[in-house]
Amino acid sequence: MTAIDPDSLAALPRSAGVYIFRGEGTLPVYIGKSVDIRARVMSHLRAPEEAEMIAQTRRIDFIGTAGEIGALLLEARLIKAQMPLFNVRLRRLRSLCAIRLDGDMQTGLTPAMIDSKDHDLATTPGLYGLFASRHAAQRRLRELADQHRLCLALLGLEKTARRGCFGLQIKQCLGACAGLEDRAVHDQRLFSALLDSQVQTWPFAGAVDLVETQGDWVQRHRVSHWRYVGTWCSRTGPQAVADQPEAFDLDSYKILVKPIMLGSACIEPVPT
Numbered sequence: 082m083t084a085i086d087p088d089s090l091a092a093l094p095r096s097a098g099v100y101i102f103r104g105e106g107t108l109p110v111y112i113g114k115s116v117d118i119r120a121r122v123m124s125h126l127r128a129p130e131e132a133e134m135i136a137q138t139r140r141i142d143f144i145g146t147a148g149e150i151g152a153l154l155l156e157a158r159l160i161k162a163q164m165p166l167f168n169v170r171l172r173r174l175r176s177l178c179a180i181r182l183d184g185d186m187q188t189g190l191t192p193a194m195i196d197s198k199d200h201d202l203a204t205t206p207g208l209y210g211l212f213a214s215r216h217a218a219q220r221r222l223r224e225l226a227d228q229h230r231l232c233l234a235l236l237g238l239e240k241t242a243r244r245g246c247f248g249l250q251i252k253q254c255l256g257a258c259a260g261l262e263d264r265a266v267h268d269q270r271l272f273s274a275l276l277d278s279q280v281q282t283w284p285f286a287g288a289v290d291l292v293e294t295q296g297d298w299v300q301r302h303r304v305s306h307w308r309y310v311g312t313w314c315s316r317t318g319p320q321a322v323a324d325q326p327e328a329f330d331l332d333s334y335k336i337l338v339k340p341i342m343l344g345s346a347c348i349e350p351v352p353t
């Protein structure tokens with residue numbers, strides 16, 4: 082048995098939106114999203130590992146959305162603003178780091194660290210990442226070097242020595258640093274290893290609206306350069322996002338990159 086207000090449970094809809102577990106205190110206990118709020122909340126209530134969270138919950142509120150993208154955008158915004166007790170803390174990142182491959186296949190590729198303080202990550206082509214810090218980007222490069230037998234010296238992570246890098250001595254590096262492996266073959270492995278993490282540049286000239294509808298209910302989520310600007314709702318009117326991120330909007334990027342790049346969302350350009 083739970084101490085959750087039964088009326089608040091009875092009111093939960095079988096449609097998309099965000100749900101908020103509220104306890105005795107001012108901070109919410111938990112915030113989540115689903116395309117079927119009722120089913121998702123019921124699965125929380127049945128989960129033994131969530132018993133402590135449920136025990137602290139007194140009522141469950143919800144905010145309906147016309148579709149899944151709206152639910153994801155709203156959830157990310159509410160979690161950051163309200164800091165619920167049981168959500169994994171989302172760290173606010175002051176800046177982000179990406180890897181850029183400088184040079185070309187003829188002269189050799191060299192990874193460079195690109196900071197969002199100096200570059201607009203939404204428009205700079207050829208970036209890979211993204212990372213919370215320069216250190217995290219370098220750590221990822223080391224992992225890739227390990228998996229793909231790349232040369233740490235050529236990646237700029239180790240000093241170059243005349244007889245090849247340390248990795249060559251322990252047979253980790255295949256020897257591109259000492260001319261034992263063709264540099265282009267090495268660089269092709271580097272390029273392929275990074276390809277999955279390529280940052281998509283904003284593919285439009287300006288802002289677009291992602292339109293979601295449910296019957297005659299329409300929500301238009303305005304996005305510009307991966308930055309979530311706000312939602313216009315046919316029921317409640319405009320809702321601007323007050324708390325704009327300083328640099329690249331990583332949360333919005335993660336939510337929007339697939340629906341936009343795969344073309345699965347209904348997208349309308351905003352006239353300038």
Ligand SMILES: [Zn+2]
Pocket residue numbers: 231232233234235245246247248249254255256257258259
């Ligand atoms: Zn080497």
